[in-house]
Amino acid sequence: MRPAVLFILITVMLDSMGIGLIIPVMPDLIQEVRGADLSTAALWGGVLSTAFAVMQFLFGPVIGGLSDRFGRRPVLLISLVVMALDYLVMAVAGSIVLLLIGRIVGGMTAATQSTANAYMADISKPEDRAANFGLVGAAFGLGFVLGPLLGGLLGEFGTRAPFYAAAGLAALNALFGYIVLKETVTDEIRRPFQWARANPWGSFRQLGRLPGIGPLLVVFFLYQVAFMVYPAIWSYFVKERFGWEPATIGLSLALFGIMMAVVQGGLIRPVLRLLGERGTVIYGHLFDTAAFLALALVTSGTIALILTPLAALAAVITPALQGIMSKAVGRDAQGELQGALTSIMALAMIISPLMMTGTFAAFTDADAPAYFPGAPFLLSAGLILIGLAVFLRAPARRSTASDIR
Structure with missing residues (x-):
């Protein structure tokens, strides 16, 4: 594997690892700085996640557009340095206000996932993009493995230890990228930066001009809202x-x-070879529906631990959808596309944490009409079924490389 590709995968891994590092300690950390009970801590956790997502939503197209203009390399390296500094601030934060500021800055730096995906699109043949996006997803998954493990272990030494670890990892990866990352944006595909397109709505409008893309964006959004139940709740x-x-x-x-x-x-x-991109999306939705229903109803911790990895078998949806949409845009707009998808994920993160934590609080509070902590997973199952219905109604189309100009 080329060192630059390894850097891209490590960057994505650290994005998810940084999130995973702090998830195990967030309930205790919020209770520590607020002196609140668990239900109230969950609501504050939703606010922090939403603040993070708002910034990611706003800055996804900006970061993607900047990478189309100035290149992937400077965007990635600067973001990693700022990310490291942000984690240091959160490590010493003694109030919910500082934690909130940290999540705001973190949301800006996390928008670089669009640039990482754009880099993979730059170096991939159209027919290989879905599989290579899968590599990016695998790196995200690996970060989710290492992050929670380290976060859980470091959490035994205090609620701040994971933040110091995340800061150090981001700084080391910035140094690695400075050494090995080569630029892929050439004058041939460099595109002027335009504020009219460097915002979520302008980006969505441009992408919406492509036949068949609109329904796919809706499906992508609904899936992300449903999937965010995991980090949110x-x-x-x-x-x-x-x-x-x-x-x-x-x-x-x-x-x-x-x-x-x-x-x-x-x-x-092999799933893509067997089912094709469209069939893979359908399979993922059906499996996810079953997984969410099972988690909503489970009453045994052991069974929940068994179900947790099985639920990830539906993780083929995102790379398959990305592959379909990436083939529909030109080489000079891969950053814009990935920026728009990052904004969609961020929009889902704005809506989902408040929706999921609110649902959780409503069904676990002392005054709840019925005790049902699995209610958020039932909600996610419903969203997945709606997304599947939208996808099935969307006409199957032969993807072509068309420029968005």
Whole structure:
């Protein structure tokens, strides 16, 4: 594997690893700085996640557009340096306000996933893009393995230790990228930066001009809203339902990440050959529906631990959808496309944490009309079924490389 590609995969891995590092300690950290109960901590967790997502939503197209104009290399390196500094601020934050500021800055730096995907698109043949996006997804899954494991272990030394670890890893990767990353944006495909397109709505409008892309963006959005139930609610759900400690929470997320890495790094290729991109999307939606229903109803911690990695078998949806859409845009607009998809993911992160944590609080609060901590997973299953219906109604189209100009 080329060192530059390794850097891209490490960057994505660190994005998810940084998130996974702090997930196991977030309930205790919020309770520490706010002195609140778990239900209130979950609501504050939703606010922090939403603030992160708002910034990612706003800056996804900006970062993608900047990478189309100035190149992938400077965008990635600068973002990593800022990310490292942001984690240091969160490590010393003594109030919910500083944590909120940290999540705002973190959302800006996390928008670089669009640039990482654009880099992979730059170096890939159109027919290989879905599989290579799967490699990026596998790196994300691997980060989800290492992050929660380290976060759970480091959490035993205090709620701040994971933040210092995340800062150090981001800084080391920035140094590695400075040494090995080569630029892929040439004058042939360099595109002027335009503020009219460097915002979510302008980007969506440009992409919407392509036949058949609109429904796919809706499907992508609904899937992301449903999928975000894991980072939004998992720590609170398993602590409430099974009384798990940070180490066990980290282990469960690690199992999920291992399977994500296996699916997106290896199984995605034979699945794509067998089912094609459209069939792969359909399979993923059906499997995800079953997984969410099972998690909503599970009452045994052991069974939940078994179900966690199995749920990741539906992780083929994102790379398959990305592959379909990437073939429909020209080489000079890959950054814009990936920026728009990053904004869609961020929009889902704006909506989903508040939706999921609110649902969780409504069904676990002392005054809840019915005790049902698995309610957010039932909600996710419904969203997945709606997305599948939209996808099935969308006409199957032969993807062509068309420029968005």
